[in-house]
Amino acid sequence: xxxxxxxxxxxxxxxxxxxxxxxxxxxxxxxxxxxxxxxxxxxxxxxxxxxxxxxxxxxxxxxxxxxxxxxxxxxxxxxxxxxxxxxxxxxxxxxxxxxxxxxxxxxxxxxxxxxxxxxxxxxxxxxxxxxxxxxxxxxxxxxxxxxxxxxxxxxxxxxxxxxxxxxxxxxxxxxxxxxxxxxxxxxxxxxxxxxxxxxxxxxxxxxxxxxxxxxxxxxxxxxxxxxxxxxxxxxxxxxxxxxxxxxxxxxxxxxxxxxxxxxxxxxxxxxxxxxxxxxxxxxxxxxxxxxxxxxxxxxxxxxxxxxxxxxxxxxxxxxxxxxxxxxxxxxxxxxxxxxxxxxxxxxxxxxxxxxxxxxxxxxxxxxxxxxxxxxxxxxxxxxxxxxxxxxxxxxxxxxxxxxxxxxxxxxxxxxxxxxxxxxxxxxxxxxxxxxxxxxx
Numbered sequence: 001x002x003x004x005x006x007x008x009x010x011x012x013x014x015x016x017x018x019x020x021x022x023x024x025x026x027x028x029x030x031x032x033x034x035x036x037x038x039x040x041x042x043x044x045x046x047x048x049x050x051x052x053x054x055x056x057x058x059x060x061x062x063x064x065x066x067x068x069x070x071x072x073x074x075x076x077x078x079x080x081x082x083x084x085x086x087x088x089x090x091x092x093x094x095x096x097x098x099x100x101x102x103x104x105x106x107x108x109x110x111x112x113x114x115x116x117x118x119x120x121x122x123x124x125x126x127x128x129x130x131x132x133x134x135x136x137x138x139x140x141x142x143x144x145x146x147x148x149x150x151x152x153x154x155x156x157x158x159x160x161x162x163x164x165x166x167x168x169x170x171x172x173x174x175x176x177x178x179x180x181x182x183x184x185x186x187x188x189x190x191x192x193x194x195x196x197x198x199x200x201x202x203x204x205x206x207x208x209x210x211x212x213x214x215x216x217x218x219x220x221x222x223x224x225x226x227x228x229x230x231x232x233x234x235x236x237x238x239x240x241x242x243x244x245x246x247x248x249x250x251x252x253x254x255x256x257x258x259x260x261x262x263x264x265x266x267x268x269x270x271x272x273x274x275x276x277x278x279x280x281x282x283x284x285x286x287x288x289x290x291x292x293x294x295x296x297x298x299x300x301x302x303x304x305x306x307x308x309x310x311x312x313x314x315x316x317x318x319x320x321x322x323x324x325x326x327x328x329x330x331x332x333x334x335x336x337x338x339x340x341x342x343x344x345x346x347x348x349x350x351x352x353x354x355x356x357x358x359x360x361x362x363x364x365x366x367x368x369x370x371x372x373x374x375x376x377x378x379x380x381x382x383x384x385x386x387x388x389x390x391x392x393x394x395x396x397x398x399x400x401x402x403x404x405x406x407x408x409x410x411x412x413x414x415x416x417x418x419x420x421x422x423x424x425x426x427x428x429x430x431x432x433x434x435x436x437x438x439x440x
Contacts (some may be wrong), residue, residue, distance in 0.1 A: 012126070013426045014106060016042065017119035018099035020082075021108035027083040031058025032145040035082040039143045042122050046129040053162065059153035062143040063165050066125055066135060073137035074389055075168035076352075076440055079379060080118040080175065081147030081154065084110045091417045105420040112413045114175040116421050117400045118143055120429045128434065135437035140166055147379050150339060155379035159386045170391050171352050172383045176374050176414070177398025178356070179425075180367075181275060182406040183255050188366045189275075192353060193398025195244035195373035196381060197282065198318055198343030200311035202325070204228060205304065205334045213299035222294045225305040228329045229289045232309060235328055237284040237321075241265055242314050244345055244373045245282050251370040277411055281375035285321045287311045308338065312375060315343040341377055344384045346395035352440055356399055359436040363428060364403055374398065401432035 023035045033054065039062045040050040050064040061082070068075075087096035087109040094100045096109040110116070121141060128134065142165075145154035158165060177193030206228065208221035241249075241262060249268050253260035258271045265283055269276050287309050294305035313321035326335060347353075348371040360367035380396030387393045402425040404410050413419045 013119050013123040013430055014101065014423055016122050017106050017111065017115060017421075017426065018101065018108070020115040020119055021099035021106070021110050022097055024097045025083045026086040026109070027146060027148040029086065031060070032082040033058045033060040036060035036062045036143065036145070039082070039118065039122065042126065043141075046126045048125075048129075053158060055153050055157045055161070059145045061145045061154050061158060063158065063162075064141050065165075066139045066141060068135045068137040068139065070136055074170040074391075075138040075140060075166075076135075077140045077142060077166060077169040077172040077383060077394060078121060078174075079140075079142035079144055079155070079172060079383075080114050080121060081144045081379065082115070082118065083146055083148050083154075084113065084115070085148050085415050087417070093418050096419070101423070104424065105422050106426070107418065107420040109419055111419040111421045112410065113415065113419070114400065116402075116426065116429070117175060120400075120426060120433055123430050124434045124437070127430075128437070133438075136440060138168060139437060140169055144379060150341075151379050151382055155382040159382050163386055163388055166383070166386055166394075167388045169383070169386075169394055170389045172380050172394040172396045173399050174378050174380050174396065175398055175400055176376070176378060177372070178400045179402040179410055180364075180404050182404075186366050187255060187368060188364060188403065189252065189255055190356075190360055190367055190369050190401070191372045192348070192356060192369050193374045194348050194353075194371040195242060195282075195315055195345035196343060196377045196396075197312040197314055197373065197375050199339065199341040199377055200313060200318075200322070201338040201340070202309050202311060203306055203336050203338055204309060204329055205306045205336070206332060207304050208301070210303035211301045213301055215301075217301050220301055221303060221305040222301070224332050225292075225294065225307055228333045229292070229307045231328045231330075232287050232325065233289045235287065235324075237286065237324065239265055239283050240285075240314055240317060241283070242316065242345065242373065244348065244371045245279060247348055248279055248370055248372045251368075255368060255370075274409070279372065281312070282314070282373040285311070285313045285317060285324070286375075287321075287325060313343060314373075315345040318343065341381050342384070344381055344396055345373075346397060350395070352395075352397065355436055355439040356397075356401075358439055359432045360401060362435055363431050399436075401429045401436070402426075403428040
């Protein structure tokens, strides 16, 4: 019978996290190499032979394979990113890169997104090795660069240039899921991210007739563009319930004791309180104008005007979304892609999710898992396209197991100020992650 480590076994997780926070890896101004070296050293201390990959100077990732006890089982990818978004110290209660511990919480940029999971992973595998334990199946551990800027120097580079690192991997575990929402002392929902909207950043361009600002001009590019941007910005796409969102609403409404009518999901969302932030943008496609560019002098009508649109489309709806944008923009506007990324959706009723629930309930009997769709994206999208097991690519899940206090608005701290994570949540996460690796 396997022994289960107690919370004291993971006392080092706080030190690992504070060390990582103090290594400023703000993308794009600070490189990940120092953090990658730190991670590699901690892995080497445990007897692993990690490899560092650096496609550009400083942009470094770390990968190692932890061999499992069942050589016939498919492999699992467990990945986190080492970079963070920048932070302005003037906005914070504590310095964002000091790695302060106060009020039984670890504070700093990355405490939520996502050096917490990096530290928990390190703590768990180091403990497993010291105790002579292995995961059930091979686990590829990847600590990646550049996720906050699209993963080109991290996940995308490794998938394209070193796909053999991920041989046998059929599923991937990463961020933005697994943390709790307390319905009552007897019921906590743990949101498992099983889907992600697709991304379409696009530039819309209008061309007209240049001329003097004092003259009549019915071919003004600025006017044409402004009208198109206004139509797109004001448009509300119709509600579309993908399976993940339907299951989320059904499960959460059942847990909260409120009715759910699939024909009127908006009514259900209005009753969800703080949970509404998890689903509001996943009921439909979205398109938000974010940048405008036109002209060079106040009395010159330019011949060109451009705008940038941040578009997010639901799984299965890419072509429908782009067709709607073109119709809203009109024939006088040209559209070009700036950055495009796929949508993904993985099954919730899968053995790996059952393993998540079993691991959670072992340490929180009040746990209940529910699926949800992320309106943004993670490196799981890259690995969904990589098929190294002959099974059509990796199915990706967001699972960073954290039992949170009811008063902590955890979701609001992603890219926000005063990022912090309770030490008790880190201890809990290590225990659950340890058990999950034995079961998955």
